[in-house]
Amino acid sequence: xxxxxxxxxxxxxxxxxxxxxxxxxxxxxxxxxxxxxxxxxxxxxxxxxxxxxxxxxxxxxxxxxxxxxxxxxxxxxxxxxxxxxxxxxxxxxxxxxxxxxxxxxxxxxxxxxxxxxxxxxxxxxxxxxxxxxxxxxxxxxxxxxxxxxxxxxxxxxxxxxxxxxxxxxxxxxxxxxxxxxxxxxxxxxxxxxxxxxxxxxxxxxxxxxxxxxxxxxxxxxxxxxxxxxxxxxxxxxxxxxxxxxxxxxxxxxxxxxxxxxxxxxxxxxxxxxxxxxxxxxxxxxxxxxxxxxxxxxxxxxxxxxxxxxxxxxxxxxxxxxxxxxxxxxxxxxxxxxxxxxxxxxxxxxxxxxxxxxxxxxxxxxxxxxxxxxxxxxxxxxxxxxxxxxxxxxxxxxxxxxxxxxxxxxxxxxxxxxxxxxxxxxxxxxxxxxxxxxxxxxxxxxxxxxxxxxxxxxxxxxxxxxxxxxxxxxxxxxxxxxxxxxxxxxxxxxxxxxxxxxxxxxxxxxxxxxxxxxxxxxxxxxxxxxxxxxxxxxxxxxxxxxxxxxxxxxxxxxxxxxxxxxxxxxxxxxxxxxxxxxxxxxxxxxxxxxxxxxxxxxxxxxxxxxxxxxxxxxxxxxxxxxxxxxxxxxxxxxxxxxxxxxxxxxxxxxxxxxxxxxxxxxxxxxxxxxxxxxxxxxxxxxxxxxxxxxxxxxxxxxxxxxxxxxxxxxxxxxxxxxxxxxxxxxxxxxxxxxxxxxxxxxxxxxxxxxxxxxxxxxxxxxxxxxxxxxxxxxxxxxxxxxxxxxxxxxxxxxxxxxxxxxxxxxxxxxxxxxxxxxxxxxxxxxxxxxxxxxxxxxxxxxxxxxxxxxxxxxxxxxxxxxxxxxxxxxxxxxxxxxxxxx
Amino acid sequence: xxxxxxxxxxxxxxxxxxxxxxxxxxxxxxxxxxxxxxxxxxxxxxxxxxxxxxxxxxxxxxxxxxxxxxxxxxxxxxxxxxx
Numbered sequence: 001x002x003x004x005x006x007x008x009x010x011x012x013x014x015x016x017x018x019x020x021x022x023x024x025x026x027x028x029x030x031x032x033x034x035x036x037x038x039x040x041x042x043x044x045x046x047x048x049x050x051x052x053x054x055x056x057x058x059x060x061x062x063x064x065x066x067x068x069x070x071x072x073x074x075x076x077x078x079x080x081x082x083x084x085x086x087x088x089x090x091x092x093x094x095x096x097x098x099x100x101x102x103x104x105x106x107x108x109x110x111x112x113x114x115x116x117x118x119x120x121x122x123x124x125x126x127x128x129x130x131x132x133x134x135x136x137x138x139x140x141x142x143x144x145x146x147x148x149x150x151x152x153x154x155x156x157x158x159x160x161x162x163x164x165x166x167x168x169x170x171x172x173x174x175x176x177x178x179x180x181x182x183x184x185x186x187x188x189x190x191x192x193x194x195x196x197x198x199x200x201x202x203x204x205x206x207x208x209x210x211x212x213x214x215x216x217x218x219x220x221x222x223x224x225x226x227x228x229x230x231x232x233x234x235x236x237x238x239x240x241x242x243x244x245x246x247x248x249x250x251x252x253x254x255x256x257x258x259x260x261x262x263x264x265x266x267x268x269x270x271x272x273x274x275x276x277x278x279x280x281x282x283x284x285x286x287x288x289x290x291x292x293x294x295x296x297x298x299x300x301x302x303x304x305x306x307x308x309x310x311x312x313x314x315x316x317x318x319x320x321x322x323x324x325x326x327x328x329x330x331x332x333x334x335x336x337x338x339x340x341x342x343x344x345x346x347x348x349x350x351x352x353x354x355x356x357x358x359x360x361x362x363x364x365x366x367x368x369x370x371x372x373x374x375x376x377x378x379x380x381x382x383x384x385x386x387x388x389x390x391x392x393x394x395x396x397x398x399x400x401x402x403x404x405x406x407x408x409x410x411x412x413x414x415x416x417x418x419x420x421x422x423x424x425x426x427x428x429x430x431x432x433x434x435x436x437x438x439x440x441x442x443x444x445x446x447x448x449x450x451x452x453x454x455x456x457x458x459x460x461x462x463x464x465x466x467x468x469x470x471x472x473x474x475x476x477x478x479x480x481x482x483x484x485x486x487x488x489x490x491x492x493x494x495x496x497x498x499x500x501x502x503x504x505x506x507x508x509x510x511x512x513x514x515x516x517x518x519x520x521x522x523x524x525x526x527x528x529x530x531x532x533x534x535x536x537x538x539x540x541x542x543x544x545x546x547x548x549x550x551x552x553x554x555x556x557x558x559x560x561x562x563x564x565x566x567x568x569x570x571x572x573x574x575x576x577x578x579x580x581x582x583x584x585x586x587x588x589x590x591x592x593x594x595x596x597x598x599x600x601x602x603x604x605x606x607x608x609x610x611x612x613x614x615x616x617x618x619x620x621x622x623x624x625x626x627x628x629x630x631x632x633x634x635x636x637x638x639x640x641x642x643x644x645x646x647x648x649x650x651x652x653x654x655x656x657x658x659x660x661x662x663x664x665x666x667x668x669x670x671x672x673x674x675x676x677x678x679x680x681x682x683x684x685x686x687x688x689x690x691x692x693x694x695x696x697x698x699x700x701x702x703x704x705x706x707x708x709x710x711x712x713x714x715x716x717x718x719x720x721x722x723x724x725x726x727x728x729x730x731x732x733x734x735x736x737x738x739x740x741x742x743x744x745x746x747x748x749x750x751x752x753x754x755x756x757x758x759x760x761x762x763x764x765x766x767x768x769x770x771x772x773x774x775x776x777x778x779x780x781x782x783x784x785x786x787x788x789x790x791x792x793x794x795x796x797x798x799x800x801x802x803x804x805x806x807x808x809x810x811x812x813x814x815x816x817x818x819x820x821x822x823x824x825x826x827x828x829x830x831x832x833x834x835x836x837x838x839x840x841x842x843x844x845x846x847x848x849x850x851x852x853x854x855x856x857x858x859x860x861x862x863x864x865x866x867x868x869x870x871x872x873x874x875x876x877x878x879x880x881x882x883x884x885x
Numbered sequence: 886x887x888x889x890x891x892x893x894x895x896x897x898x899x900x901x902x903x904x905x906x907x908x909x910x911x912x913x914x915x916x917x918x919x920x921x922x923x924x925x926x927x928x929x930x931x932x933x934x935x936x937x938x939x940x941x942x943x944x945x946x947x948x949x950x951x952x953x954x955x956x957x958x959x960x961x962x963x964x965x966x967x968x
Contacts, residue, residue, distance in 0.1 A: 228959055229899075231887040251899075603926045635941055635949075639906065642949050643967050782915040787922045 008078040013090070017082075020289075024186065025071035025082055026052065026059045027289040035274045035337050037061070037071065039087040041134060041455065042426035043100035046091070046336045048274025050423065050461075052281035054184055054222075054491075055262045055362075057424045057456045060134065061085060066244060066494070067135025068456065073220070074237070075186050085135045092336070096131060103417060108431040108450050109438070134456065148239070148246045149500040154180040154216075157232055157252035159223045159365060162190020164395020165258030166205040172256070173215035180250060181215065182234055184222040190260055191280070194287040195308065221248070225488025226368045230255050230390060233488065235497050245497040254390045255369070259362035261381075261396035264461055265355050266300060267429050267469075269331030269416045275338035276353040279309045286316045294352030298341050299323045301356035302406045309356060321350050326406065330414075358405045360464050361397040364486040375478040380404025381464075382483050408464075408478055409471035421469065422462040424455020429469060436473050443470050447484050458490040509563035510658045510721020518739055521545075525742065526628035528564040533741040542743070547835055550747055552738030553707055554836065557664035559728055560740050562713065563721065566611070566630025567654045568623040568637070574646035575621050579613060581783050582640050584767065584776040590615045595687045595702050599757065599775050600633065601785030605766040605792050609633050610757045612704055612713075614689040622689075622700065622715075626757060630654055640784065658721035662728060663711030665885070666735040671712060673731040677701065679712075686884045695727040705883040707748035708876055747832045750841060751876035753803050760801060760829040760843045766792045769848075770801045799826065800851040803871040804844055804859075810866040811840040812859045819858040819865060820850040828859060834875055841875045888959040893966055894946040906939025908932075909951055909967075933957055940964070 006021035012029060019028035026037065026049060036046040037059040050058040054073035062083040063069040071082070087094035099106070107113065115121045158169045161183025173179035187193060188209075192202030209215050221236040232255065234248040263278040265271055275294065279301075285291040296319045299306060306323070313320055330342045332353055341348040358380055363373055366384045369391045373382040379402040384393050396402055417430040427450045440449040443466070452466045453459030459466075463484060471481040507527045509515075520531035521542070532542075539545040552558040570579070576588035585598035592615045599610040609632065611624040625633040630652065637650055662671060668679050677684065677692035684690060689702045699716035716724055729737060746756075755761060755770060766789065767776050776789045806812070811833055818826035831842030846857060853872035858865040877883070889897045908929055913921045930936065935955045942948055952964040 227887040229888045231899075603922075631943075635904070639939070639941070639949050786915065787913075787919075788926065791919070 008076075010076055010078065010080040010082060012082045013084055019076035022186075023076040023289060025061065025063065025069075025074045025076050025080075027072075027285065027291060028076045029071065029082075030285065030293075031289065031291050036091045037274075038085065039091065039094045039097065040272070040426050041086070041424060042106070043103065044087065044094045044097040045100060045272060045426070046094075046097075046274055047272060047423065048337070049277060049281055049285075050265065051262065051278050052284045053262060055457060055460045057461075060456065062135060064244075065138045067137065068492075068494075073185060075220075099131075108427070108435045112449075146243055146502060147494075147496045147500055148243045150246055150248045152180060152248055152250045154178045154250065154252045156180070156254045156256060157182065157230075157250055158256045158258055159232070160190065160258035160260055160362075160395070160397070161185065161188040161217070161219070162258060162260045162395060163192055163202065163205065164260070164397075164400070165190070165256070166202075166209055168256045168258055168394050169215055170205065170208050170212060172254075173209070173212045176214045179212075179215045180252070181209065181217050182221050182223050182232075182250075183217070183219050186220060188217065188219065194280070194283040196287050196312070218248070222491060223250075223365060224490055224493050226255065226365045226391070227488070233493070235493055245494060247493075247497045247500065254392070255365075257365050257369075257391065257393045257397055258395045259365060259397045261359040261361045261402060262460060263355070263357045264360050264464055265357050266326040266329070267419045267421055267465055268326070268329045268414060269419050270334070270338075271332060271355075272418075272420045272423060273332050273334050273338045273353075274336065275334070275351055276332055276355065279306060279354050279356040282352070282354050283309065283312055286312050292316050292318060294318055294350075296321050296350045297352040297354055298348055298350045299354045299356060300326050300329055302326060306356045309354060313354070318352065321348055327412070331416075331418075356405070358408075358464060359396065359402055360460075361399065361402065362460070363393075363397055364458070364490045366391070366393055366397065367483075367486040368488055368490075373483050377408070377478070378404060380406070380408050382478075409468045409481075413469050413472050421465045422450070422452050422455060424457050424461075425451045427452050427462070432466065432469050433473060436470065441470065441474050443467060443481050443484055446470055453484050456492055458486070458492070459484065507564075507655075509561050510718045511561045511563065511660075511725040514722050514725050515561065515739070520741065523742060525564060528627060530564060531561070531739070531741040533743050534739055543833075546741075546743045546747065549738055549740035549744035550835055552736070553664045553709055553740060553744065553748055555665070557662065557666040557670055557732055557735050557737045558707075558740040558744070559663075559725075559732065559737060560661050560742075560745055561659075561725065562661050563658045563718070564627040565654070565659055566623075566625030566627065566633060567652070567657050567659070567715065568625065568630075568634060569651040569653045570621040570623060570637075570648060571619060571651075572646070572648040573619055574644075575619055575648050576615075578637065578641060578644075578646060578648045579621060579623075580780060582637055583613065584783060584785065584789070585613075586777045586780055587613055587615070587621065592617050593688055593690065595689050595704055597704075597775070599767055599772065600636065601767070601776075601789065603785055603788060605785045605788035606763060607757050607761050607765050607767060607770065608636070610755075612702060614700070614702055616689070616691065616700070624713075628758070656718055657715045658718045658724070659713060659715045660725060660728065661706065661711055661713045662732075663705065663707050663709045665710060665882070666732075667709065667711045670728065670732040670735060670737060671701075671714075674727060675699075675701075681884060695724055697724050699724075705880075706752075706754055707745060708752035708754075708874075708880075709748075709882055710885045746830070747834070750830055750832050750843065751834050751836055751874065753843065753874040755801065755843070756830070765801070768792050769797045769799055797848045799845050800848050801829070802844055802846050802851050803873075803875060804828075804842055804857065804868040805834075805837060805871050805875065806840045806859075807856075807867040807869060809839065810861045812842065812861045812866065812868075817860040818844055818846055819860070820847070825850050825857065836876050841871075846870070886959065888961060890940060890952055890961050891964050892942050892945055893950060893964055894948060895942060898942070898945055902942060902944040904941040904943045906941055906949065909937040909939055931956075935962060 047058040050056045052072045054070045059071040060068045061071045084091045155177040156172045156179045158165045158181045169181045188206045189202035225233040232250040236246040239246040263280045282293045285293045298321045328343045332338045333340045371384045371387040374385045376383045383399040415430045415433045417428045419429045440446045515531045519535040523532040533545045579587035583598040595614045599607045609629040614622045674695045697716050697720045702713040812831045816828040826846035828844045834841040855870045951967050953962040
């Protein structure tokens with residue numbers, strides 16, 4: 001009941017509307033005199049309240065920036081901003097309503113009939129896009145509110161808060177089972193709320209349920225889908241002030257569907273005029289909102305006289321002009337609101353036309369559950385049969401209390417182009433007849449051709465009428481005609497609700513803040529944030545900064561945070577055996593204190609990942625993986641371990657260890673200042689590893705050289721990440737040390753022709769074609785991929801990964817096409833300007849026959865082509881002397 | 886796709902917690918003929934009915950398990966850790 005003492009206001013199209021506690025947006029607007037609530041999709045005809053239950057498309061508005069909100073089930077709130085949609089300039093004067101004058105030019109199947117040439121679509125597209133669609137999508141970043149997701153589990157989920165749903169929930173929860181009840185209305189009670197004689201029953205049931213501790217009630221939420229494993233998709237409107245909608249993933253052992261039934265309109269000419277309303281909508285206006293719906297009403301009903309509705313109208317002070325059977329009605333009259341009725345026995349004057357229509361079970365979820373819907377002639381409804389286990393239907397949706405109100409299929413259909421079946425897309429009885437005469441007389445093809453049942457209401461208003469007319473025209477029974485398939489989502493769900501919160505978790509390395517202070521320009525790599533390069537006072541552009549960082553590494557010393565590398569600690573008697581089986585290189589014969597590089601292939605010989613493996617002790621190895629592949633590699637190793645009984649323990653230590661790579665001709669001098677470890681090449685040669693303290697931090701030092709200079713990869717406890725980073729920078733100060741980012745690292749490694757698996761290789765790359773034959777030890781008796789690799793080793797390569805250097809100053813983009821003799825012969829995987837060469841260098845896949853060293857290729861650059869030469873060796877220090885210094 | 890997998894360690898969990906590992910196959914002996922390796926590497930039975938599959942419980946116990954699943958109904962008959 002509306003409470004008259006509590007009044008507040010909201011804005012509609014710039015005007016202030018007074019609302020009362022208990023009002024919906026629609027009821028407040030109706031009380032304020034509004035009769036046109038939207039304009040129809042195709043013809044822009046004025047439309048007013050029809051169902052007042054959230055079932056029809058007639059009151060969709062923009063609420064606080066969110067389009068297509070059903071005003072009739074959205075509670076009015078103080079200060080909200082509501083705008084009309086699909087009309088310009090206003091709902092009362094919509095210029096596009098002129099479209100209906102040209103309806104002859106827009107027959108059913110208009111797109112198929114008109115857009116028969118490509119040019120016709122090109123010519124029409126921009127105009128159609130301007131006028132088509134419903135509502136305007138909110139602009140990105142336009143709102144401060146958000147969407148959220150939640151997960152719930154229940155013993156029983158009851159969908160629908162009417163009497164049947166309430167009763168079911170009370171009974172199921174009574175033994176303490178967790179029960180969740182979902183209801184889409186502002187208040188529980190279903191039709192008992194507005195069918196006044198039963199009002200007391202509703203509140204008693206609601207009180208009983210609220211007093212049951214194991215029952216949870218979620219109001220103003222609709223269930224849009226019932227999926228495999230009894231997973232329910234539920235959207236809750238305004239769960240709290242900070243969220244527009246919450247998507248609840250509700251998993252229930254049992255689902256009770258109590259969605260009830262809704263009333264559907266009759267089809268006659270101008271049945272869509274504002275003022276033509278369903279009887280349940282009129283009852284809602286009177287009993288829920290205390291609104292007198294009109295002055296003079298005509299009631300259209302079949303079967304028994306609608307006593308209750310007549311009584312409600314007279315008590316509300318509405319003059320009842322007449323009660324008619326639908327077969328008497330010819331047309332409603334009026335321009336933008338109903339002013340009268342043309343009947344077989346003459347004209348009647350009225351401002352309210354009340355349709356006591358057929359009640360239709362809201363059975364979409366039952367259909368989705370895999371239930372079969374069977375026509376029941378007595379009840380005039382498709383009712384569930386053969387429901388799956390753990391899904392049941394109660395109340396009107398199961399057929400209780402339903403009665404057929406009219407002959408179905410009808411004995412006569414009045415075909416008229418203004419007699420609407422589908423209110424969402426303006427499909428009339430005449431459109432259906434035309435479509436069927438064109439051959440679309442199966443209910444499923446009729447649906448697809450006319451878009452019947454495909455609009456925002458998803459067939460709630462039109463499905464039964466559509467089937468009935470199809471049955472009538474084709475001479476088939478309702479059963480033979482059948483029902484269109486209901487699929488989720490139904491009703492429609494906003495993309496925002498599905499997408500969920502704008503929350504992207506990411507990982508920071510322990511040195512993150514230090515990078516920030518050094519001017520890091522960030523990039524995303526997998527889950528991680530990494531410095532792409534560092535902005536300093538001395539460089540203005542990314543290119544200049546990267547070149548400075550490059551020169552520091554090549555000429556002095558640089559340091560990069562490589563904490564994001566995947567790090568696996570592998571221990572156990574059989575650790576070497578597992579690595580031998582999974583990696584292509586050999587590890588069981590690796591001496592403790594040594595490091596070896598390897599790739600990881602699948603059984604087809606495709607490279608999946610690469611990294612270094614250090615042997616720390618006889619039964620202890622330390623693996624690094626590429627940043628994004630850690631999970632995959634760990635799962636891969638564990639997979640091949642299953643069932644072997646081998647003694648191997650794999651521990652992911654990625655988050656626990658920080659890592660830096662200190663590289664450059666003076667790297668040894670910097671490190672020497674902080675450690676007692678003998679760093680000379682004699683004591684600590686290239687591809688060796690040592691455990692030693694660095695600045696008193698216990699560390700693992702790997703002497704490896706991804707960037708091509710003397711250097712150490714230092715792994716140490718993450719807690720000391722920032723401490724040791726700053727210590728190293730401090731120790732490097734006398735040598736003008738420079739932190740470098742991912743971009744400089746990529747350039748440095750490219751000059752060395754070091755491949756990045758996943759960048760320079762793809763899902764077809766084997767080590768032979770990638771020029772890394774040495775990494776596959778075919779003499780091992782068995783390893784993953786050996787069989788395929790041994791065949792690839794013997795076969796002629798089809799393509800090869802080669803280095804190239806440009807002939808001129810042009811710089812190709814990664815992915816640029818390679819041409820040989822004008823024909824496509826490959827693609828660039830990485831290309832950068834190489835300061836060491838004064839030209840761009842890169843890696844590229846080239847067809848084997850064009851891949852000889854010294855051969856000329858053409859590369860697509862900026863729409864033209866530039867010439868390049870294939871180079872066999874690394875572009876920098878091909879002998880690797882600098883790594884071993 | 887929203888069925889449940891009865892993880893032998895964690896209990897009934899949503900399939901979204903798992904990574905699919907494909908059909909369970911027997912890896913040929915290293916010296917097996919090429920045709921056998923080809924079959925193992927590239928072809929799938931793609932059973933319309935119950936098949937044995939690998940699943941990894943990514944967001945749970947992080948262990949590899951095997952399940953017998955009916956591919957036409959997504960009913961998981963059993964899930965277990967292989968011996």
